[in-house]
Amino acid sequence: MASNPAQPLLELHGIRKQFAGVTVLDDISLRLYPGEIHALMGQNGAGKSTLIKVLTGVLANDGGRMQLEGREIRPATPLQAQRLGISTVYQEVNLCPNLSVAENVFAGRYPRRGAAQGWRIDWAEVHRRAAQLLGRIGLQIDVTRLLSSYPVAVQQMVAIARALGVQAKVLILDEPTSSLDDDEVQKLFEVLRRLRAEGLAIVFVTHFLNQVYAVSNRITVLRNGRCVGEWPAAELGPAALIAAMLGRELAEQASQPAALPAFDARQAPLLQAEGLGQAGQLLPIDLQVRAGEVLGLAGLLGAGRTETARLLFGLATPDRGMLRIDGQAVSFADPSDAIRHGLALCPEERKTDGIVAELSVRENIVLALQARRGMRRTLSAADQAAMAERFVQMLGIKTASIEIPIGLLSGGNQQKAMIARWLATEPRLLILDEPTRGIDVAAKQEIMEHILRLAQAGMAVVFISSEISEVVRVAHRIVVLRDRRKVGELPGGSSEGQVLEMIAAQAA
Known part of the structure; x- marks a missing residue:
């Protein structure tokens, strides 16, 4: 890889940005040299996207300064940034x-x-x-x-x-490989290496650890809107990178699981995936889950957790492998097929893919069951109210009335209502994708307790969370994902540190 000249091409000093009084970037500094690929790393909410928007003129910074070739710049629009020589290629091709x-x-x-x-x-x-x-x-x-x-x-x-x-002069690549398969990624990397050799400075934003080490000269890590540090890629191993992103050392993780309800591990799987995959989204994966079992899917952002959930539920169509229910091969044309086979999915994006904010709590809870029954078998108003009241009591949903718009509820209570929606369909297997995201600690605790009660009652649960401490707390088994592939399994009772070590292993 190219060695850095004495002077940076681009320098950011003490960049700050606030939204409605909330600081989202706090004293961010970054150095970018000609002829280097610089990886910008961090979890969701770390500040990467906001920093790119400031750098490219989409947002104005509230403090700090930016210098390009030694001269201070303050682009007010993306066009001004382009004229200065700063170009961006986004995750979704905007052509x-x-x-x-x-x-x-x-x-x-x-x-x-x-x-x-x-x-x-x-x-x-x-x-x-x-x-x-x-x-x-x-x-x-x-x-x-x-x-x-x-x-x-x-x-x-x-x-x-x-x-x-x-x-x-500066090329910013924001998740450019998210829709590419391995061969396409390698071709892109050949292009990046060629451009680096020509002297272009490249900022590379990605969630894939192995890709960071494949092409990057240096790495800057952001966490919670602050700059954790800057390192030569050769001096920051995968375990240290993960620790920097999460804010703690792997050896410090000793999270213990809750008292898990017993289940018969000798019974046949309820659901089994054999080499299930989709080009550009998920490499072939094997997994199985039994009645009464909580199967955790653990991995960093971009590991393939949501892609796995979408394939299991018929939201995406696999182009390889097989899915079995009770030992019988099945193929889901769409989620309605999955629902008929007893599957349910609470999606990751509650606000956009889950709740219908203008509808009442009652209407949101009965939505999936009514869709399954069809318009000819409508639930009466009395049956809807009785069902909604039952789940409000069961899950402790805090609402003044089942008739108020669900958009007025807190995030935690909205999430409980989404779980209620799918419990109303009486599923055999419930897939929960980030069910605790964006809710307070007390609501998280309640939801995880409900998950264990559902398992104790015999339901199979696939639990997905970016908080690995939550996964190890409730899972009987843990499937570990990295870079859109399964890298291993761990038994219930494993620590967070063991999960993170498996993620980090062989990533460099």
């Missing part, structure tokens, strides 16, 4: 699929010719320069074809070519 590759590369800044002709677009020059830019990153394609005719990996390269077309 126009209905335009050609060349049009996407030069949209808004087409080469023109001929004042007498009204400065018409010089299409021959557009095509020539687009092909030249793509050739710079080793991509030889027909630039006159529609962008939509090419796969996501090629579209990502086109986005990079567009960024380079504004004479970028």
Whole structure:
């Protein structure tokens, strides 16, 4: 890897940002050198996205200063940042699929010719320069074809070519590999190494540990809006990186599980996945869960936990492997098939994928059951009220009335109502994706106690949480994921440190 020159190309000093009086960036500093790939790491909420928005002119910083090539800059818009030489390629390719590759590369800044002709677009020059830019990153394609005719990996390269077309000095890549398979990732890395050799400074944001060590020169870690530190990649091992991101040493983790309800581990699995996977989303995974068992899925952000849940519940279609219920192969065309087989899923994004904020608590609780019954078998108002009241009592949902909009409830009570919605369908297996996110400590405790009671009553539970301490507390077995693949299993009673050590193992 390239050695750093004496002077940074880009420097951030003491960057601060507040929203409604809440500090989200606090004294952030960053140095970026020409000819390096600099990984920006941190968990959700660490401040990575906000920092990128400040750097690219989407947001104005409330304190601190930024310098590019020794001169202070303060871009007020992304266009100003681009003119300074700072370009960004986001996780979701923000190009126009209905335009050609060349049009996407030069949209808004087409080469023109001929004042007498009204400065018409010089299409021959557009095509020539687009092909030249793509050739710079080793991509030889027909630039006159529609962008939509090419796969996501090629579209990502086109986005990079567009960024380079504004004479970028700094290239920011925000989760560029999230939709790519392993071969496509390696091709992207070849491009990044080529650009690094040309002297470009690259900020690389990712959640995949192995990718950090594959291409990065240095690593900066953010946590809770603050800068934890900056290290040469060769001097910060995976275990130390995870400890920096989480704020504690692996050896310090000795979280003990709760008193788990007993279940018969000798019984046949209720659900079994055999080599289940989806290209670009999840490498083939084997797992099984039995009645009365809580199976924990543990891993850092981007490990593949939610992708696993989506495949199990029919929200995504596997392109390999097999799913069995009670030993019989099944295939879910959509979630309604999963529900008919006794599965239920509380999704990760409660506000966008869970609650219907304008509907009442009652209406939200009966929603899934009514959908399963169909419009010809509607639940009476009395039955709906009785069911809602029963779950309000059972789960301790704090609400003045079952008729008030659920959007007025606290996050913890909204989450309990989502669990009630699926319990109303009487599932055999309940998948809980981040059921404790964004709620207070007391509500977290209550929800985890309810999970153990459900298991004791014979329900199978798949429990997903980014808080590994929660997983080890309630899980009979723990499936450990990293970089969209299963890396191992641990028995109930394992410590948080053991989980983190398995995540860190062989990541470098």
